[in-house]
Amino acid sequence: MIKVIIFDLDNTLYNEKEYVISGFKAVALFLAREKSLDYCTVYSSLLESFVINERGKNFNYLCNKLNIDKSIIRRLVDVYREHYPEISLKEDIEMFLLELSRKYKLCLLTNGWLLPQKMKVESLRLDRYFDTIYYSQQDGLDLAKPHPKYFMKILQFYKIEASEALMIGDDPVADIQGAKDLNIPYFQISNELDDNEKQKIMQFLHNNI
């Protein structure tokens, strides 16, 4: 019988691209204030870069395009990581979590930089549904999912067997391999829980009462 459902955060409960957009807005606002640059020009340049390059190169692209001294990139990364995100749960995800939280203990287990993850959790008000929240980064990158440490912590905290937990996440390595390694049942979802996936999860839970 499943007793605890372990959720991943990014791209499982919400679309992480909303966080990227929120972060770009914060950076654009910062540069508008600090360097008197046009907010919309900065914002659209960052979006443009993300569309072409995806992650990792966006601040470099911005500096090249708008002729900004690259020494500022370190601060832009800080502004991005320290901004309070404007993100939200979709209504159907809220309903789903509400329903599950009535029958099961919900536990969040997320990788990623500590401060941004904490602010995401706060912005999404996940404490309404989640019984426990674990940040793997708390102990450094080496212990991030798929490392067994936090999975085992959760099983121990709830005094349950692996078969009594269910892992739900999108990442084939961090979430899924991590669960597999400990024989924890799992659901791999594509990106932000959809109706079909929610139904399958409910069916699985129904079959494992």
Next chain:
Amino acid sequence: MIKVIIFDLDNTLYNEKEYVISGFKAVALFLAREKSLDYCTVYSSLLESFVINERGKNFNYLCNKLNIDKSIIRRLVDVYREHYPEISLKEDIEMFLLELSRKYKLCLLTNGWLLPQKMKVESLRLDRYFDTIYYSQQDGLDLAKPHPKYFMKILQFYKIEASEALMIGDDPVADIQGAKDLNIPYFQISNELDDNEKQKIMQFLHNNI
């Protein structure tokens, strides 16, 4: 022996997202002129929508966000499809095509709306490298790749066997299944030819002299 190399266009010779960006700029310019909207606000809204929604919903999102009457969407689609694209081949792709075109006949076979595809070909100046250019849409959507019609046309035009052609494209159905169905050798690339893929193609050609 390979005699003719058939290339796909979008996401094979260039990153199609550059075309999307180019189209969004054209739409933003159109709305700035026609509706006195702020160019950058329109442009960044379209990019934002593309980041979150990918394709198909961007003009709808724009109209909702900027409170524009949705009856204009039809015209925006036309502006997008009829704009002259600002896209270009990367230098290493140019070198690759130049080198291949000295030893092989290069043939372009592309799906997609006729006018946009023709303007992409013109903007990328593909006539410098390609011996023939086939637009499957010329005869309607039903005959688009993977339909055998244009693959067979090419074999007939060059009076070659399937084994003397090589298909290079990114789409598992249109490009790859289309080639497989006729026993044409193929290379599936991920998105815009990279160094590793170019090397493998050269090796294959070298082995099939």
